[in-house]
Amino acid sequence: MPSERITISEVGARDGIQTEAAFIPTERKIELIDALTATGLKRVEAASFVHPKVVPQMSDAAEVMRGIQRRPGTRIGAFVPNSKGAEAALAAEVDDLKVGSAASEAFNELNVRMPLEKNLAVLRDIASLAKGSASRLVGVVGTAFGCPYSGPVDVERVARIVEAYSELGIELTYLADTTGMASPREIRAALEMLRPRFPAMTFGLHLHNTRGLGIANALAGLDLGVRDFESSIGGLGGCPFAPRAVGNISTEDFAHMAVQMGYSVDADIDALIACAKLAEEIVGHSISGMVMKAGKSTDLHAVPRENAAAPR
Amino acid sequence: MPSERITISEVGARDGIQTEAAFIPTERKIELIDALTATGLKRVEAASFVHPKVVPQMSDAAEVMRGIQRRPGTRIGAFVPNSKGAEAALAAEVDDLKVGSAASEAFNELNVRMPLEKNLAVLRDIASLAKGSASRLVGVVGTAFGCPYSGPVDVERVARIVEAYSELGIELTYLADTTGMASPREIRAALEMLRPRFPAMTFGLHLHNTRGLGIANALAGLDLGVRDFESSIGGLGGCPFAPRAVGNISTEDFAHMAVQMGYSVDADIDALIACAKLAEEIVGHSISGMVMKAGKSTDLHAVPRENAAAPR
Numbered sequence: 265m266p267s268e269r270i271t272i273s274e275v276g277a278r279d280g281i282q283t284e285a286a287f288i289p290t291e292r293k294i295e296l297i298d299a300l301t302a303t304g305l306k307r308v309e310a311a312s313f314v315h316p317k318v319v320p321q322m323s324d325a326a327e328v329m330r331g332i333q334r335r336p337g338t339r340i341g342a343f344v345p346n347s348k349g350a351e352a353a354l355a356a357e358v359d360d361l362k363v364g365s366a367a368s369e370a371f372n373e374l375n376v377r378m379p380l381e382k383n384l385a386v387l388r389d390i391a392s393l394a395k396g397s398a399s400r401l402v403g404v405v406g407t408a409f410g411c412p413y414s415g416p417v418d419v420e421r422v423a424r425i426v427e428a429y430s431e432l433g434i435e436l437t438y439l440a441d442t443t444g445m446a447s448p449r450e451i452r453a454a455l456e457m458l459r460p461r462f463p464a465m466t467f468g469l470h471l472h473n474t475r476g477l478g479i480a481n482a483l484a485g486l487d488l489g490v491r492d493f494e495s496s497i498g499g500l501g502g503c504p505f506a507p508r509a510v511g512n513i514s515t516e517d518f519a520h521m522a523v524q525m526g527y528s529v530d531a532d533i534d535a536l537i538a539c540a541k542l543a544e545e546i547v548g549h550s551i552s553g554m555v556m557k558a559g560k561s562t563d564l565h566a567v568p569r570e571n572a573a574a575p576r
Numbered sequence: 577m578p579s580e581r582i583t584i585s586e587v588g589a590r591d592g593i594q595t596e597a598a599f600i601p602t603e604r605k606i607e608l609i610d611a612l613t614a615t616g617l618k619r620v621e622a623a624s625f626v627h628p629k630v631v632p633q634m635s636d637a638a639e640v641m642r643g644i645q646r647r648p649g650t651r652i653g654a655f656v657p658n659s660k661g662a663e664a665a666l667a668a669e670v671d672d673l674k675v676g677s678a679a680s681e682a683f684n685e686l687n688v689r690m691p692l693e694k695n696l697a698v699l700r701d702i703a704s705l706a707k708g709s710a711s712r713l714v715g716v717v718g719t720a721f722g723c724p725y726s727g728p729v730d731v732e733r734v735a736r737i738v739e740a741y742s743e744l745g746i747e748l749t750y751l752a753d754t755t756g757m758a759s760p761r762e763i764r765a766a767l768e769m770l771r772p773r774f775p776a777m778t779f780g781l782h783l784h785n786t787r788g789l790g791i792a793n794a795l796a797g798l799d800l801g802v803r804d805f806e807s808s809i810g811g812l813g814g815c816p817f818a819p820r821a822v823g824n825i826s827t828e829d830f831a832h833m834a835v836q837m838g839y840s841v842d843a844d845i846d847a848l849i850a851c852a853k854l855a856e857e858i859v860g861h862s863i864s865g866m867v868m869k870a871g872k873s874t875d876l877h878a879v880p881r882e883n884a885a886a887p888r
Contacts, residue, residue, distance in 0.1 A: 370879060374880070444873075445873040447836035447837050474866065475833075475866050475867050475870050475873055476865075477791055505871075508870075509869045509870035520788075521759050521760075521789050557821045558786045558818045559817075561759075562727070
């Protein structure tokens, strides 16, 4: 029986909100982040320090950082693509500077407009800037299990990025299924190849539920000992490639499963459900979380007086 | 690497449609069932021979059975709660008479208005009626992993039902997570207890995605060697206890994962996606299938000329 602790990195206020067409007012972003921090979650991503023209939704990153409550025990994270972003994030006292490269060259070229090796050089500059600060770098490998443009990804390219991250002193790397292309088979193959090769690196999973497999992929990771997961409250977010598709796995759905299986998580499920409902209210449309709609498996129903249509 | 065949029992036209408020015209039910049969699926549930007052949506069961195409190799199933239903189903030449008891006594009392042992006696009557016919009985154990009224279910009660099914000559039993209360932990515990005890019984899983864990539960079953699964095209259906919650796992989402993992299924994924779109059109509202919205993981996208907001 597992009785181990899982650490969830909540990315709803960044990766989740990023796909929202309407600008979410700064004070509402702050409200959501503060609610998430108050649940006891140990890692909460608050913003992305990118060019406001590239991601207008994140143009208030510095303001958001100034406005949020800092709770001892919760590390606030932000995505930084370059030195300029890193400087701004360091000025804002971001705890975790999230840095990323995509394993797919096609995706890299589109995402950061430079080839992998050049992008890794940019990350070295970010690491130099962060040196001596209280902040740490956390790595993300994008499209680690498949690229929407070029298809299957060679795990050797993932390994090349992890090697570069190790050289930068990064100790935690999330393998990201950016557009939900992985099945448990790819999750297992990647972990089984990478973990013996990088024994000092902690591997986490950043999963999307685009094709309904996000929680199954999380299970595959859990079974192999992964204890670090990135997810989004209420399943906030979407997929830029398919308007009706969903984005990140839902934090409370994943936590609900983990707790039912005997794992410990840092937040109470009821508190997470309340945050998911707040997130839904803030974005103003239905989001994909399921436990927020169905209730927990331990929430029982009163026996009805009249028999309804019999389910099976 | 698994290279084994999975047999999907499609229940969308029965368990899926059952929760629809509006009556689906008989000819549209027939259209959906024929489309499902044409994909090559080997088991398609077409109707429920229940009292029309209990489930008005199924009041045209006999008409549906008369109207559908029978394809060699596809077994048509129907749910039968009692002798009257069994007689009608036998007259309609249903291949698989699906019979069920709930492991939870509270659920049983509500579902069939009788205690378990009395219900098992009813199933013995059904078995007598079917004897000598070309039809076979297939067992379903409802609420095998939890009851929405009484909570956790003792696996010994599941074993009692499986024992009774064995005595009736039933060779295939689906353990049903009727309202989506299982996690992989309960799936594993039940299978590990039941399979050595009933070596002659083939165990399948009937899974619901109510709390987002349906596909993860399927993975847990697959990993333990389960090869028989019930699912609903497009994730058609809902949950009588929560208006915004979903029902059965989606056939094409599950099949898509299985194929990506190296398993074989009886139908082509594109053909299943086409059926899911037909099902959505027939019910006239959005349904929960995900691959039907996102596309297959092998469907690649053209590289855009302009860079959009960068996903991660």
